[in-house]
Amino acid sequence: MTITAPTPPTDDDITRIVSDYVAERASIGVKFAQAHATVTTTEGEVTVVFDPALAGMTDELFAELRPFDNLAACAGNPLAGNDDVGAWRRTRLIRVDTLLRGGNDLGSLTVHELHQRATVVPKP
Secondary structure (H helix, E strand, O other), X not given: OOOOOOOOOOHHHHHHHHHHXXXXXXXXXXXXXXXXXXXXXXXXXXXXXXXXXXXXXXXXXXXXXXXXXXXXXXXXXXXXXXXHHHHHHHOOOOEEEEEEOXXXXXXXXXXXXXXXXXXXXXXX
8 A cells, every 4th residue: 555645735835825824814903914015935935025014014113013033933833833734834845034025134934943933842
């Protein structure tokens, strides 16, 4: 009996997964998600660009209010799961980069770093 592994997700699949996650967060009022401008994936490398003006904020206010020092931690969340779905999503993923429109770096995480964040059990 031969067991075949599922086909890895395409770049379009990964883009859709991240875009849908950020759009869902934006729809419930999460300001940083409302500032999301674009998501692209090229050969497993995801780039999420934020434009604070889309959420009615200045760049300075966005920097003050953003919930993570490294926005890749949040943008990469739907790819980090410690289950079969998360594992399947990561078969194609190399890293997640986040940028402010204009190119300022808002943080990056590799596929290994994303998965590690999802599997770390906090100490009591």
